[in-house]
Amino acid sequence: MLWNRDGSILREFPSDDDTAVTHVIDSLAAVRTEHGSQIYHPTDGSLTDVDDFLRELGQLNVPDGPLILIDLELSGDREQILVLLESASESSRQQYVASLDVNRLAVSWQHPWNRYDVNSDGVVSPRDALTVINRLARDPSSELPSGGTRESPYYDVTGDAMVSPRDALVVINNLEATSYPVTS
Structure with a gap:
């Protein structure tokens, strides 16, 4: 692990x-x-x-x-x-x-170990969703340059080779799921 x-x-x-x-x-x-x-x-x-x-x-x-x-x-x-x-x-x-x-080595726009850690600081937080949102505010194009990156930010949370509001939403949903465990 x-x-x-x-x-x-x-x-x-x-x-x-x-x-x-x-x-x-x-x-x-x-x-x-x-x-x-x-x-x-x-x-x-x-x-x-x-x-x-x-x-x-x-x-x-x-x-x-x-x-x-x-x-x-x-x-x-x-x-x-x-x-x-x-x-x-x-x-x-x-x-x-x-x-x-x-x-x-192969690279992509998705973090290699934790797709939710957009800014690669080792912690999944609202800042990761905000990083995606800020990128979309600067450039609403969903296109990411070909070839990927070895440096953060890793915008492609969903793994579809694009950046979109869905990437921020997936981070937010992950935060919700890990912050409030469901009990029966």
Whole structure:
């Protein structure tokens, strides 16, 4: 699970009992399983072996898995993600290093971990709905530039690739649902 600053659950990762989220950076989450590490894709909820994921992004020098992700860090200039891997083989442990260009990772206009956190401050609040409303007041066009963003604000709460009053309404409805629990 990925937790909010207030202790509430931000994102649950579907997994077996023998898996654990080990690293989260930008829109990537690494999950350790008994067979090595996998990368969780927040857009579709899939898991990919870390070696296959790195090859998809052009890292051809990564050996076939299974591999264990030891460390995942964002570079000081925020342009690269530095990856330290270790072979999962008990017989011969070797370490490998890779770096990923942040701009090659998939992006969208929706927050990668909590779609309601429009301003990406770690808390869902009325400010998130207000951020959408202010954007619409400045520019009533529902069009968002193609390609998405890595920086807040993440206007596309509904995931329809547009910004509209519905995005603000979804945040407000979420606040209502989480602020006043229904009791029977």
